[in-house]
Amino acid sequence: MYKKDKKTISVAVHPGLRRILLKNPTQESLSTIIEYQLFEQASPPLSDDILRLLPSWEQQALEGNEVLAGLIQYMSQQSLSFIKNQKIIQANLLRIRILASTPGIISFPATEIQENLINFLKSSDILADLPELEVVSFSANEIKPLSSDLARFRLTPHSRRYIQNLFHPERREAILSVLAHITKNYPLISTCRQAYALMLSLDNPDIWGNHPFCVRLIANRFWDNKIMKTTEA
Template sequence: MNNTDTRRLKSVAVHPELRHTLLANPTHESLSKIIEYQLFNQPCQPLVDNILCLLPYWELQACEGNKVLGTLIQYITQQAPCLLINDKMIEANLLRIRILASTPGIFSFPPREIQEHLVQSLHMSDILADLPEFEVVSFSASEITPLAFDITHFRLAPHCRRYIQNLFYPERREAILSVLAHIAKLYPLIPTCRKAYALMLSLDNPDNWSNHPFCLRLIANRYWNYKLMEISET
């Protein structure tokens, strides 16, 4: 490729219509073009605007099992970290969409219904923390023990909430969201699938996990599991 071709390729890569077309419905072909054109080496703001507009469409595609979308988002986070700086909303949405897109299966219910009626869909959703699927999300006894007094007295002091927030570090949040995505797509009971997706949507702000009923129940379950183990060993 000569210099003229290179300049032409770069100019095409930043064209708004082409950028939108490549990003709107990711396929293996469009992903190859995105990489070839080095789309995410361009100034961040136009890309941020594009992605903000596309988030609702990507959400639906992820629910429908577009695995290429998951690969695209992984590529975005690696190649354009500027998109995520100081924007937790974009980061959280991209994480959820990537996990949903990468999880095998499709939704057995219309995701828009959950999005439009989120509060109702969350009713009693914290009980999903009792499902055995969440046993893969481990907390050590040393992490849980400092919360013993507050858990047994069914109240949490402000400093405990700060402590709990630190327990939900990024890798653990991703593990929990991955389990929820698996439940949302593959669990045999549709009402449970719906609640799992509602929980994923409600966990879009990482700073609020320490106040979320589902997260608190997950922590409490781990504490009582350790207590039962202690009793059984005596």
């Protein structure tokens, strides 16, 4: 975790130098950013630079630039208003941070997935069946209100709203972390592609309750609990 040194004085940095420091983060450039308190300089607006850098940062994260994760973590501690007010930017930075901090590199062209997302999302909900996702747990009490709907394989609008609330920020980050690991390290490249497609499709935190992958994840835990109770009986 990066903590602000109260003795550090903000130093004016030319916008061109700022863009250079942010473009390809290294440990040296990150230290400079922290030393100069780069994110406290309001003019010119930082948001434009960040928006332009997102595609480049995405690729660097997929290629294993772990320093990028540290940079985004540091940014998140600076209470930047343009990040707080835009959920999509928050989601992009979260995904990039998780990918950057996950060991490994991808073995497929990311643009292939980004440009054909719908195709790669077909049947991608089956990734919820992978053993890797078993680390994401839901308590029996959390699932109980959904029991009737899940048993009938039919969710009411109320149930979907309830499911949405189950995917709080910590759980969303845990799921994205597993998907990032699969993206970079799973032995089947087709599964790697689907995992990355899922990460992209989960950009909007407000749609998790309706996402087929998320619903299947909860349904799996429901049936796991049912089987466990039957076995114990």
